[in-house]
Amino acid sequence: MLATVPSATLLGVDGHPVIVEVHVSNGLPTFTIVGLPDTSCRESRDRVRSALLSSHLPWPSRRVTVNLAPSGMRKGGAGLDLPMAIALLVAGEVLLPVHVEGVAFIGELGLDGSIRSVPGVVPLVDAVTEPTVVVAAGCAREASVVGRHRVRTAPSLSSLVDCLRGRQAWAEPPIPSIADDNPREPDLVDVRGQRLGRFAMEVAAAGGHHVLLTGPPGAGKTMLARRLPGLLPPLSPAEALEVTRIHSAAGLRLPSSGLLRRPPFRAPHHGASAVSLIGGGTAGMRPGEISCAHRGVLFLDELAEFPAAVLDTLRQPLEEGAVRISRARASVVFPARFLLVAAMNPCPCGEGSVPGACRCSETGRARYAGRVSGPLLDRFDLRVLLERPDVAQLLPSGTGDVGGIPESSASVVARVIECRIRATERGVRCNAELPAPRLDELAPLAPAARTLLESRLRNGRLSARGLHRVRRIARTMADLVGRSGRLEEEDVCAALLLRTDPFASASVEP
Amino acid sequence: MPSTASKGADGALPPAAYAAVLASLPGTGPIGLGELLREHDPHTAWELVLRGDAGRSNKRIADRPPGPGSREAPWSVAARQVDVAAHWRRLQDGGIQVTFLGDAAYPAPLCQDPQPPGVLFYQGALATLDQPRVAIVGTRRCTGYGRETAFALGRDLARAGVSVVSGLALGIDGAAHAGVLAALDSSPDGAAGPVGVAASGVDRPYPRQHRDLWRKVARTGVVLSETGCGQPAQAWRFPARNRVIAGLSEVVVVVESHVRGGSLYTVDAALDRGIEVRAVPGPVTSSSSAGTNQLLWDGPGPVRHAGDVLDVLGEVRPWPPPDRPDPRRLDGSLDDTGRRVLGAVDQTPTSMTVIAERTGLGFGQLSATLLRLETGQMVRGGGSWWERTHP
Numbered sequence: 097m098l099a100t101v102p103s104a105t106l107l108g109v110d111g112h113p114v115i116v117e118v119h120v121s122n123g124l125p126t127f128t129i130v131g132l133p134d135t136s137c138r139e140s141r142d143r144v145r146s147a148l149l150s151s152h153l154p155w156p157s158r159r160v161t162v163n164l165a166p167s168g169m170r171k172g173g174a175g176l177d178l179p180m181a182i183a184l185l186v187a188g189e190v191l192l193p194v195h196v197e198g199v200a201f202i203g204e205l206g207l208d209g210s211i212r213s214v215p216g217v218v219p220l221v222d223a224v225t226e227p228t229v230v231v232a233a234g235c236a237r238e239a240s241v242v243g244r245h246r247v248r249t250a251p252s253l254s255s256l257v258d259c260l261r262g263r264q265a266w267a268e269p270p271i272p273s274i275a276d277d278n279p280r281e282p283d284l285v286d287v288r289g290q291r292l293g294r295f296a297m298e299v300a301a302a303g304g305h306h307v308l309l310t311g312p313p314g315a316g317k318t319m320l321a322r323r324l325p326g327l328l329p330p331l332s333p334a335e336a337l338e339v340t341r342i343h344s345a346a347g348l349r350l351p352s353s354g355l356l357r358r359p360p361f362r363a364p365h366h367g368a369s370a371v372s373l374i375g376g377g378t379a380g381m382r383p384g385e386i387s388c389a390h391r392g393v394l395f396l397d398e399l400a401e402f403p404a405a406v407l408d409t410l411r412q413p414l415e416e417g418a419v420r421i422s423r424a425r426a427s428v429v430f431p432a433r434f435l436l437v438a439a440m441n442p443c444p445c446g447e448g449s450v451p452g453a454c455r456c457s458e459t460g461r462a463r464y465a466g467r468v469s470g471p472l473l474d475r476f477d478l479r480v481l482l483e484r485p486d487v488a489q490l491l492p493s494g495t496g497d498v499g500g501i502p503e504s505s506a507s508v509v510a511r512v513i514e515c516r517i518r519a520t521e522r523g524v525r526c527n528a529e530l531p532a533p534r535l536d537e538l539a540p541l542a543p544a545a546r547t548l549l550e551s552r553l554r555n556g557r558l559s560a561r562g563l564h565r566v567r568r569i570a571r572t573m574a575d576l577v578g579r580s581g582r583l584e585e586e587d588v589c590a591a592l593l594l595r596t597d598p599f600a601s602a603s604v605e606p
Numbered sequence: 607m608p609s610t611a612s613k614g615a616d617g618a619l620p621p622a623a624y625a626a627v628l629a630s631l632p633g634t635g636p637i638g639l640g641e642l643l644r645e646h647d648p649h650t651a652w653e654l655v656l657r658g659d660a661g662r663s664n665k666r667i668a669d670r671p672p673g674p675g676s677r678e679a680p681w682s683v684a685a686r687q688v689d690v691a692a693h694w695r696r697l698q699d700g701g702i703q704v705t706f707l708g709d710a711a712y713p714a715p716l717c718q719d720p721q722p723p724g725v726l727f728y729q730g731a732l733a734t735l736d737q738p739r740v741a742i743v744g745t746r747r748c749t750g751y752g753r754e755t756a757f758a759l760g761r762d763l764a765r766a767g768v769s770v771v772s773g774l775a776l777g778i779d780g781a782a783h784a785g786v787l788a789a790l791d792s793s794p795d796g797a798a799g800p801v802g803v804a805a806s807g808v809d810r811p812y813p814r815q816h817r818d819l820w821r822k823v824a825r826t827g828v829v830l831s832e833t834g835c836g837q838p839a840q841a842w843r844f845p846a847r848n849r850v851i852a853g854l855s856e857v858v859v860v861v862e863s864h865v866r867g868g869s870l871y872t873v874d875a876a877l878d879r880g881i882e883v884r885a886v887p888g889p890v891t892s893s894s895s896a897g898t899n900q901l902l903w904d905g906p907g908p909v910r911h912a913g914d915v916l917d918v919l920g921e922v923r924p925w926p927p928p929d930r931p932d933p934r935r936l937d938g939s940l941d942d943t944g945r946r947v948l949g950a951v952d953q954t955p956t957s958m959t960v961i962a963e964r965t966g967l968g969f970g971q972l973s974a975t976l977l978r979l980e981t982g983q984m985v986r987g988g989g990s991w992w993e994r995t996h997p
Binding site for chain 2: 289290291292293295448459462480481482483486548573577584585586587589590592593594596598
């Protein structure tokens, strides 16, 4: 007796269709799983047996072979429990093939027969070609995000069998939620003072420029960085699905609607390993933090405390927007197009942002500055030095409020979206991605701006690569004030001053 | 006659060639070499070393017991393996010049020195030493305050026509010379060149971070060393180098020094030679200034700015020099925005954030104005901080 049931398995952030085949034949009672199952998959045997017995369903005391096709690909996870149980029931003629026709199953079984959710439901369901898919009740919304399938749920194996047989009605399908229930990011209105920092955040969001914030402890670096996702436009439907797939595959908590509509914000601690950042692992091929920050913000606080080897793994993904992880058994590509924000102190004592203020030795400062490699430092378009805000700004007096009420994120987002639209018209997602060969056409220079850049290039204060970056930033500056066409001198000046060497006072004499 | 003239008409090598190989022999100490060359010209000295007779005519060497530890044997053994002509050619190809005790080009201040270097290798122009010379020395582990002060002293002394002598080390030494180079950049004709005294061979820049500085000093002034070419700096070379710094200078200024800093060797050498020593006072809580503050307690007077140093040199002039541009006149050439931005910049480093808060200008306009003020040399800075150049 043979039965086949479709399901899916996860590799990286992609689901792959799997056919679960069960063959029951005469012979000594055995239960074998073939087709490269990993450990958690091999353990299915005991869960399936207990679940069937607890649900008062028959367990065939005969020779059972389970094959997971295609057999060349390694299968992991407990999501194949449910299809195995259903295939056994079909092979044992408890269910008829017609009952499961066109239905795929994804779920883990409890020993009591309950159906549990598994990580990666979004990519798994996406891989399923059947019109109907059965998942655990807990991940019904997540499964319906894909939108191509009829999503069915059941609390337990016995009730699922009743539903399939038509003896019981299916549970109501989840109503696709339109409401945006994504948690709100903190607002820029909370930031007092910090005109430079706020402006840098706006430019970073508008042009997609990576930004390095340096400054003494307590200057508000982390506070500003956490407000950056709130300045980004909401994700487009395609982007939302892409990001949700990654988060689902990584087993991260999704909003209750199942769909991430806001750019994600990830802030790994500096103890992070290289694999946890870029993704990988021997068994699972889990996406790393940089992929979880795809289309969002990756925030590396205390950048200098990250091991140099870990930081340098970021260089290639920063350029390509994706990372290919190759292992002996498999090779996967994780999308990783994120906005990098990093924060660090200017020197070990933290006070050296302005010459003369710090107590560190020359060598100590040089060593600290050396922790971030030149190539990585170069990838930060914006490098901004922050200072602690004044007392007057922290505690504005009732009468003469300094600078009035700070601007809120909402009004900044409006300008950011304007900017992004202009970038889209140029054929890129944001100005940071403007290709160098097209800069002359897309970011032409006014005569004064050209003279300024020429003199900088000539006296060695600007490199060729720096020139491209400065022009891209200047493009964003001009876009922010709504000026298309040529870049004026002030755009270029602002770009130059937002891209200063954070360790200048450590290495260059005044 | 220049000491580095190439081969004479008869094909013989110039004396400097023999001086250069003598200095490059293993185990050549500065004192022994100095004494040898004080008594003999380089060619004779070379012959003596080759024969193993150098000790017979030199008391210091002769007084030593023979056998291991005597420098006689290694000298003459090594000397026999040296091709003097090839060595000389290599030096000339590398643009390295040589002078020796008794040579016409040998720096005059060192002729009277109690322990003169026997041979000096140099790159650049020895004429730099014809100006008044002031050494600016200090710790490698300096604070921002020390770096600033050394830079300002170097810059202002160079502008006043004083050659700044220093050791090309990290920290104070480097900052002083960076100041000199800044002065040369802004007024190429009106400033004196720097004098760098190295502990390694002149073709072996040390520390590596200062390779650029080293090259610039050689181009605009002179880098000299008594260490043979190609030889790295050994620890004992540094105190020996410091005695040359002291010997070359008319005043030694210590900017920052720890309690047992290497710059105090320079001070001792200067005091032995009767050369004026001055120190820059520092905070009593700063360990980087503990050595200089101790020095001030012991006697040498303080230095606040280049004017004080010029005073020691016997050139009393008003300080700051009145020839600096009048800020009011500069203000007149500014528009409203320029004046507003200039008003927001302090004389101490002021951060961009603060300037932005104070002016309230848009960032583009503010940046453009600041860079224009920088071009007009009314402010200077690194982008993230700025300071006014005039009060």
